[in-house]
Amino acid sequence: xxxxxxxxxxxxxxxxxxxxxxxxxxxxxxxxxxxxxxxxxxxxxxxxxxxxxxxxxxxxxxxxxxxxxxxxxxxxxxxxxxxxxxxxxxxxxxxxxxxxxxxxxxxxxxxxxxxxxxxxxxxxxxxxxxxxxxxxxxxxxxxxxxxxxxxxxxxxxxxxxxxxxxxxxxxxxxxxxxxxxxxxxxxxxxxxxxxxxxxxxxxxxxxxxxxxxxxxxxxxxxxxxxxxx
Amino acid sequence: xxxxxxxxxxxxxxxxxxxxxxxxxxxxxxxxxxxxxxxxxxxxxxxxxxxxxxxxxxxxxxxxxxxxxxxxxxxxxxxxxxxxxxxxxxxxxxxxxxxxxxxxxxxxxxxxxxxxxxxxxxxxxxxxxxxxxxxxxxxxxxxxxxxxxxxxxxxxxxxxxxxxxxxxxxxxxxxxxxxxxxxxxxxxxxxxxxxxxxxxxxxxxxxxxxxxxxxxxxxxxxxxxxxxxxxxxxxxxxxxxxxxxxxxxxxxxxxxxxxxxxxxxxxxxxxxxxxxxxxxxxxxxxxxxxxxxxxxxxxxxxxxxxxxxxxxxxxxxxxxxxxxxxxxxxxxxxxxxxxxxxxxxxxxxxxxxxxxxxxxxxxxxxxxxxxxxxxxxxxxxxxxxxxxxxxxxxxxxxxxxxxxxxxxxxxxxxxxxxxxxxxxxxxxxxxxxxxxxxxxxxxxxxxxxxxxxxxxxxxxxxxxxxxxxxx
Numbered sequence: 001x002x003x004x005x006x007x008x009x010x011x012x013x014x015x016x017x018x019x020x021x022x023x024x025x026x027x028x029x030x031x032x033x034x035x036x037x038x039x040x041x042x043x044x045x046x047x048x049x050x051x052x053x054x055x056x057x058x059x060x061x062x063x064x065x066x067x068x069x070x071x072x073x074x075x076x077x078x079x080x081x082x083x084x085x086x087x088x089x090x091x092x093x094x095x096x097x098x099x100x101x102x103x104x105x106x107x108x109x110x111x112x113x114x115x116x117x118x119x120x121x122x123x124x125x126x127x128x129x130x131x132x133x134x135x136x137x138x139x140x141x142x143x144x145x146x147x148x149x150x151x152x153x154x155x156x157x158x159x160x161x162x163x164x165x166x167x168x169x170x171x172x173x174x175x176x177x178x179x180x181x182x183x184x185x186x187x188x189x190x191x192x193x194x195x196x197x198x199x200x201x202x203x204x205x206x207x208x209x210x211x212x213x214x215x216x217x218x219x220x221x222x223x224x225x226x227x228x229x
Numbered sequence: 230x231x232x233x234x235x236x237x238x239x240x241x242x243x244x245x246x247x248x249x250x251x252x253x254x255x256x257x258x259x260x261x262x263x264x265x266x267x268x269x270x271x272x273x274x275x276x277x278x279x280x281x282x283x284x285x286x287x288x289x290x291x292x293x294x295x296x297x298x299x300x301x302x303x304x305x306x307x308x309x310x311x312x313x314x315x316x317x318x319x320x321x322x323x324x325x326x327x328x329x330x331x332x333x334x335x336x337x338x339x340x341x342x343x344x345x346x347x348x349x350x351x352x353x354x355x356x357x358x359x360x361x362x363x364x365x366x367x368x369x370x371x372x373x374x375x376x377x378x379x380x381x382x383x384x385x386x387x388x389x390x391x392x393x394x395x396x397x398x399x400x401x402x403x404x405x406x407x408x409x410x411x412x413x414x415x416x417x418x419x420x421x422x423x424x425x426x427x428x429x430x431x432x433x434x435x436x437x438x439x440x441x442x443x444x445x446x447x448x449x450x451x452x453x454x455x456x457x458x459x460x461x462x463x464x465x466x467x468x469x470x471x472x473x474x475x476x477x478x479x480x481x482x483x484x485x486x487x488x489x490x491x492x493x494x495x496x497x498x499x500x501x502x503x504x505x506x507x508x509x510x511x512x513x514x515x516x517x518x519x520x521x522x523x524x525x526x527x528x529x530x531x532x533x534x535x536x537x538x539x540x541x542x543x544x545x546x547x548x549x550x551x552x553x554x555x556x557x558x559x560x561x562x563x564x565x566x567x568x569x570x571x572x573x574x575x576x577x578x579x580x581x582x583x584x585x586x587x588x589x590x591x592x593x594x595x596x597x598x599x600x601x602x603x604x605x606x607x608x609x610x611x612x613x614x615x616x617x618x619x620x621x622x623x624x625x626x627x628x629x630x631x632x633x634x635x636x637x638x639x640x641x642x643x644x645x646x647x648x649x650x651x652x653x654x655x656x657x658x659x660x661x662x663x664x665x666x667x668x669x670x671x672x673x674x675x676x677x678x679x680x681x682x683x684x685x686x687x688x689x690x691x692x693x694x695x696x697x698x699x700x
Binding site: 051054056057076077080081083084085088089091093095096097098099100104108109111112113157158 | 234235241242590592594595596597598599600601690
């Protein structure tokens with residue numbers, strides 16, 4: 001069963017008085033456990049697809065199904081709960097909470113869920129901190145970390161609730177290429193260990209090489225869908 | 230816990246802004262608590278000063294009077310109260326009544342000699358029963374002579390004038406009076422005639438309280454006053470039956486009056502049997518109560534007793550002076566309200582700036598599952614975490630200031646003190662109400678000032694997290 005289904009999805013918005021067609025009829029099916037890159041130049045519609053899958057935007061036309069649920073009709077509160085339960089986010093600019101340290105940032109989604117005991121939370125957080133190799137940085141605040149370290153924290157935060165899908169919007173865009181490669185390697189390793197579905201957008205050719213499936217998009221339309229091995 | 234952790238650290242991250250807001254909140258709280266404590270204390274001190282020295286808890290006055298009694302002002306004298314002793318006897322049966330002090334307020338002329346010429350001096354006075362008045366109201370500090378000799382010394386009838394009045398006589402008329410000096414007092418009676426009374430200046434005093442009024446008020450004993458103004462009448466028990474019938478008939482129709490001709494006794498009316506009676510001339514009766522809270526009950530009882538008098542509360546009788554503390558309190562409330570309005574406005578703007586700066590952070594929280602209520606609680610927590618401690622700090626400072634001033638009272642410039650509380654240092658009275666009021670106001674202002682910024686914050690969508698620079 002597909003964890004993500006986009007059926008003839010269109011998205012347009014107004015930029016001043018200009019109508020911008022961000023997506024012009026996109027159909028996409030993503031299976032559980034995929035490690036998928038959405039590739040394309042800036043303005044192609046990569047982020048729009050991620051936003052729709054991430055339930056932080058709604059389509060102008062068409063249907064979006066996440067884990068079999070049509071999400072475009074859910075209320076703001078239901079969408080928020082849905083994101084909390086099913087999705088993890090990795091942002092281009094890391095988006096850590098500046099006043100929380102590494103441990104607390106990763107713990108944050110669990111506290112919002114409020115479903116684990118303190119001990120269970122600590123154990124889960126420590127598992128993912130070790131997974132991303134930041135066990136020696138527990139007490140550091142985001143501004144005391146390098147870009148790569150911050151993105152590792154963001155990855156751990158996205159994974160800590162064991163979501164169905166992790167969405168990463170250009171996760172390497174603010175990192176140097178070596179760090180970017182390491183981050184993608186880490187995401188891929190976690191994808192293999194945890195069987196979590198990873199969907200990330202990129203326009204970096206080298207990063208695309210790590211993906212098992214690459215969806216190419218241009219001018220709001222899917223122009224290619226390549227699966228590897 | 231998570232919310233408080235983020236809220237507290239976010240405040241610490243923007244220390245200078247937090248300190249500015251906190252200082253304003255603290256200043257507002259200080260003004261509110263100290264100001265309210267000050268004005269409440271002034272209100273109590275003013276009330277005690279007026280009740281215990283001038284008016285008692287209430288003043289009874291003739292039901293014929295169209296004006297309220299005003300012992301603090303120099304109005305036309307009120308109508309004389311009939312049967313004062315009967316009223317006094319009734320009042321003394323009431324358990325709430327501690328003391329009854331009848332007195333009159335009037336004016337006269339003192340005639341004295343200077344360089345062989347007659348000089349006439351204006352003279353506003355209270356006519357009092359010296360022993361009773363002195364026992365209850367201690368507002369005159371004797372500087373020369375005795376208070377009608379009621380505390381030892383030589384008892385006597387006469388007048389007392391204030392030192393200030395004497396100085397004014399010197400300034401305006403070139404005359405200074407001295408204790409023991411013989412004077413003539415001239416009084417204008419209701420009938421329009423001028424009566425003269427040989428009297429004596431028994432002493433000079435200085436008022437303790439409300440000098441700006443009582444420097445102009447002097448004293449006469451009630452016997453001298455009654456003699457001066459011809460307060461005499463016919464004793465009711467000496468009126469013959471036939472005269473009573475006649476008076477009753479005169480109130481009826483003409484036929485009843487003509488019928489009097491048939492009354493043989495009426496024709497033989499012997500006026501020599503009528504007995505004259507000296508009336509006191511009292512126009513006011515100050516009533517001091519054991520419990521200030523029972524004023525209304527006593528007023529109801531007196532009104533129901535049909536004594537021919539009306540009652541005015543102490544604050545109705547003291548007019549402007551009773552309202553100074555309330556006016557000051559209103560001013561402090563207004564000033565504090567203005568400060569809190571400014572605080573709320575600055576606070577609201579600062580919060581909006583914070584929210585704009587934290588758009589990405591808020592969007593991220595929303596994206597990873599934070600509901601709008603979480604954002605709402607977060608900013609409310611930030612507001613309260615900032616404002617309540619600063620407010621409590623200001624309350625502690627106020628408490629220290631009140632306790633420090635409490636022992637000896639807060640010294641005030643004499644001119645202010647005289648108007649506000651009648652004179653002297655103001656004893657600050659600690660009460661929980663100003664502290665609780667301040668806390669409630671700070672919380673209310675904080676919540677109100679946060680409403681709009683919270684609306685802005687909860688309007689931020691998770692999309693805001695996607696394209697902005699964050700930590």
